[in-house]
Amino acid sequence: MIQSTLAKREHRKTVNNIMRFIKPLVFLMLISHALAASAVLRIEVTQGIKGALPIAIIPFSWDGAGAAPEDLAHIISSDLSRSGKFDPVAPNDLVERPQSGADIQFANWKSSGVENLVVGKLKLMGSGVYVAQFQLFDVYKEQQIVGYSFPVQITQLREIAHDISDIIFEKITGLRGAFNSQIAYVSAIKGVDGNRDYVLQISDSDGFDPQTILSSDRPLMSPSWSPDAQQISYVSFEKRRTSAIYVQVVATGKRRLISSVQGINGAPTWSPDGHRLALTLSHKGNPDIYVLEVASGRLTQLTRNRNIDTEPAWNPSGNSLIFTSDRSGSPQLYEISSSGGRAQRLTFEGGYNASAAISPDGKSIAMVHGDQRGYRIAVLDRNSSQLRILTDGRLDESPSFAPNGSMIIYAASGNQRGVLGAVSTDGRMKQRLSLSEGDVREPAWSPFLK
């Protein structure tokens, strides 16, 4: 039995237009906030940060009654530390708690080696409208770098905190922030009847506010975002006789069937221009990579090989794809032009390399690397051909890059169930993200939400 759950999405604007939010038509969000509390992804830092930039994020002032509806400073602090590039001062170690720029005693901070400081305010204006404001300071220059004030609804508070994290991240590192992005993943949950239910969920990049966009009593696999983040393709076994590939609009839950031929219908991935889907079909006798033009339905066969060819991934140029093939005897990564032709082998270290994910700048390939120690996530630098192993589990799989390339999310095997892990691509920061219930797998990091 299948249900598509409607989840209205907010439209993201660029940093420059941040003052104008299209207000979301919040459907079940308020209710699911309460329900989600029991099922959110929890983040545990498993490896400390060395060489990251010290930053102090002062708890935002709040002038309303009771506790503030969200602890914006905590969200920002978690975001920045998760990137591996920042080392926020622990709240207990803050030497002072200025409420505004005028309150800051810079000398206090200089002596503790903190280079940047953030102060902020959250105010309730009335009828559910808030104002969130922040200022980022350069401690040594004793100057403000940037500051903004945002009108927000209570339901947008987490989002505004991620926007602030993005601004801070960008101002200091020069790189675009990816905190205001989302993660799609599959979770298998034991139902009351003892059988498993499968859900396809989307959460914020920090694991909060999961929304179910599909639930089924049959397996779901391989979620993949369209480049404009409006659609997700996936594999479903709901038809029972065959697997099937669907494309679903995230905001409305409407979906259409893309393929359900005899044999495998698998591994759908969107081209960078959003017009094509690469996928795996085996209706001609063995699994091969095909490219489907979504608008016209025209199907082109890319690989013609008697062995297993699957798990295609597009290069950012859209001109070639990297895929898994066991034509050499065991799974390895190969590259082929999007117009077909000969495939070039890319991986030569280890007996098992599969499930490629390509960094947004195209310079690195993350993969599942198998050897006597088990299956771990590794990254191949295309320039140097150097392979670095980033994780240390035994059954790590499904790597996916953040849209700014700074982090990789992946699936790991926890005690009793699957969990998600995140590792910064420089290897510095490792985190575990675990749902309080469910066996989580196959994370897919969204593109930038424009």
Place this chain on the structure above:
Amino acid sequence: MKTLVRAMVVSLSIAGLTSCATTDETPIEESTPKEVVETPVEQTVAAPVVEEASTSGIAAGATYARNAINDPVSPLNQKIIYFEFDQSSVLPEYVEVVNNHARYLFDYTDIKVRLEGHADERGTREYNIALGERRAVAVRQLLLLQGVSANQINIISYGEELPAALAHDEESWGLNRRVELVYEGQ
């Protein structure tokens, strides 16, 4: 032929025909012979409720009864083929299992089987879908070689998505590397 006869005898006795019930014969007066009409005697004692036995036809010359796939003592009850790690060839010890099903499908050309391929959890999910399919295809090959029609066989692979055993150890992995023969509506 022998099998056919045996089955018929069995079903006759289970059905408990009452036409053999006897009546007290009434003495015939010699002067006027009367026809004795046998009437069935209705049992006055309440009969215990007995579930109806299931009958099964057997096609002429067939090895197995049509219902044998649901019969716990029939060799056809074994419907799972196991595989070695990373392998898709049918092991010698399972060839006879497959051949039994081949005989059954050959005899009953209207019956279809679905071969469901699986893999253990090691390795990537989509590759494991392909590996599961490769195993199901190997079983199908054996069936085709024994004369089963291609249109009697359907294949689907679940890869590692529907494990039979959930532990992360060799024992569970071994139970998950399998092809299941699934007969629907029989």
